[in-house]
Amino acid sequence: MDELGPLSARTYPGTAWVQGYLGGGPKIVPARRAKYEADYGRRGKGYIFGAFRPATGAAFTADYPGRTAANWLAFLEQVEAWLPAEVERVYAVLDNLKSHKTTDVLLFGLAHPRWEFVFQPTYAPYLNLIEPWWKVLRALALKGRRFETWEDVCQAIQAATAYWNRHRHPFVWGHRRRHRPRRRPGIALVPKAA
Numbered sequence: 001m002d003e004l005g006p007l008s009a010r011t012y013p014g015t016a017w018v019q020g021y022l023g024g025g026p027k028i029v030p031a032r033r034a035k036y037e038a039d040y041g042r043r044g045k046g047y048i049f050g051a052f053r054p055a056t057g058a059a060f061t062a063d064y065p066g067r068t069a070a071n072w073l074a075f076l077e078q079v080e081a082w083l084p085a086e087v088e089r090v091y092a093v094l095d096n097l098k099s100h101k102t103t104d105v106l107l108f109g110l111a112h113p114r115w116e117f118v119f120q121p122t123y124a125p126y127l128n129l130i131e132p133w134w135k136v137l138r139a140l141a142l143k144g145r146r147f148e149t150w151e152d153v154c155q156a157i158q159a160a161t162a163y164w165n166r167h168r169h170p171f172v173w174g175h176r177r178r179h180r181p182r183r184r185p186g187i188a189l190v191p192k193a194a
Contacts, residue, residue: 003067004134006128008045009147012138020082046148048157049075050137051082057168059133061161063154069102080115090115092126129171140164 009067047067051060060082064071083090090112094100096119109115120127141160149151 004048004050004061004137006045006047006067007142007153009043009150011146012142012144044153045069045150045175046150048154048156050130050134051075051079051135052171054129054171057164057170059137059161059164059168061137061157063150063157067097067099068103069099072099072102073104073108076105080112088114091118092116093118093120093130094126095120095128096122109163133171137161137164 001006046063046065049072052058053077060079062075062078064075092115094117099105100117100119102116105117109117125131137160140163141156142153145156147156
């Protein structure tokens with residue numbers, strides 16, 4: 001569990017083909033970087049909190065106006081309701097944010113004995129499997145879009161989370177999904193007989 005943020009209603013750059021001029025005449029040229037109108041305004045901001053079940057690939061997100069201990073506790077209650085009752089043990093991998101270690105959060109852990117909070121070491125976000133999922137969520141919800149209000153950002157995040165849950169797959173640490181079988185090792189190094 002972690003938070004994606006802070007996010008704001010603004011333009012998020014994407015990758016796209018733009019029309020450019022090459023050699024005096026108009027031609028379609030691939031852009032090195034997507035070009036978009038400069039956006040200097042911030043039109044509302046907030047935080048997206050998320051929970052992720054790597055074994056099933058299921059994800060849950062909720063938006064909050066701030067990153068406070070009260071909002072974090074409300075999110076934990078929502079996650080508790082979201083998790084199936086047959087799950088016996090919940091390991092919540094958290095970073096060392098102050099709001100994750102407040103007395104109310106520790107009392108939540110005592111009130112819900114199936115929960116165990118595991119705090120990742122400093123400078124080691126790769127140990128939390130939700131981090132690569134945040135990258136996927138940003139690509140699904142934000143990349144290449146312009147948002148006028150914070151509510152538009154929240155709707156995009158909820159739509160992307162729903163899309164992910166419809167097409168989810170288990171996350172396996174250190175493995176990429178491959179669409180074709182791997183080659184046998186050393187197949188290119190076999191010398192031909194003369």
